[in-house]
Amino acid sequence: MRVLLGVTGGVAAYKAAIVLRRLKEDGHTVRVVPTAASLQFVGRATWEALSGLPATTDTFDNVPAVEHVRLGQQADLVLVAPATADFLAQLAHGEARDLLGNALLATRAPVVVAPAMHTEMWEQASTQANVATLRSRGITVIEPAVGRLTGPDSGPGRLPEPEDIVAAAYAVVGGGPVPAGSSSAPWGDLAGVRVIISAGGTREPIDAVRYLGNRSSGHQGFALAEAARERGADVTVVAANVTLPLSEGVARIDVETSVELADAVREAAAEADVVIMAAAVADFRPREASTTKIKKDGSGTLSLELVETEDILRSLVLAQVPGRTVVGFAAETGDDAASALEHARAKARRKGADLLVFNPVGGGRGFGDVPNELTMLDASGEELARAAGSKLAVAHAVLDAVARLRG
């Protein structure tokens, strides 16, 4: 899950470093958005080193990535710890004075805040009114702990222990540690990149009711789409006969035949930075499809004349559009002539795509919602990377390779 961790200005800000650590250890991606005042307590370098991501404060940092909107939109959870009385007041009034305020306005994710302040400030009627407002809007305000405060005083207002904050956040999102192999991809590393993904399998009509098809389910292509969207890309999926749903925010063009797929990909690819051909495209189609149902004629055989379809991947490669990264897939089985990997290497050289993703199929491997194992090859057939795991995990590995290729 992607957690946006807001840190506001209080002595307890150091405890947010432990919250961040715990979330990272559990496999989540954490982007810290500190307020300017909080940097008086814990410096930006600490947040960047611990999270491995930029820790921007100002709305006008990194404007091309439109971060003030994207950060909030892409978060699965916004957690603010510690939250000062001033911050609670701003949040209650929908103010967007800095990056954190903007992100909170732009998010639909659950919001959890952990206040920390002196007892007088916490018990102040204005603070209590703000807390009531926030709770009435569905924001989770964790009750502060009672104990020693910054000065000699003690009472309610102490930041709860990091473990308790993390537990409270998990309770809200129903989360917990991420299973091994899930994404640890940098948040937003594909922000603004236009990605076209073909997915599923084409159907080539034989007659009014029959077609030539294949077993591709579209799971891998759709996982690529979800992974690319998580990383900030503008994603369009050209879906050939896929019944699976896609997240909001991913554009979808449904097609049936290889000709429709070729047309849709060609048109979408004109504006794309990355084209991923994950669809299983028929190599041949009946020269003519009967408009009526073909009847048995008693001869005991039926001949269909098949013609080769356009090799869409090859056309994309030959077009040599500068700056466009083209990715192909190769589902292969081994045979007497060569192993599956050797067939894939030969295909990588023949197709000339920037990246060819090979996955062995047959014997229950490859099709449907099952774990996948992939080897990524460059245009000369050299191995660039390997990945295994759920289709979402390997999708991220493919996008890691794409991101590396694009520099």
Ligand code: CTP
């Ligand atoms: N592909 C394509 N157009 C086609 C056939 C395949 O764009 N008409 C793409 C697939 O989307 C995939 C890659 O090419 O990314 C490899 O597909 P595959 O069917 O394995 O390749 P073929 O060209 O059919 O190679 P072969 O018949 O030699 O196995």
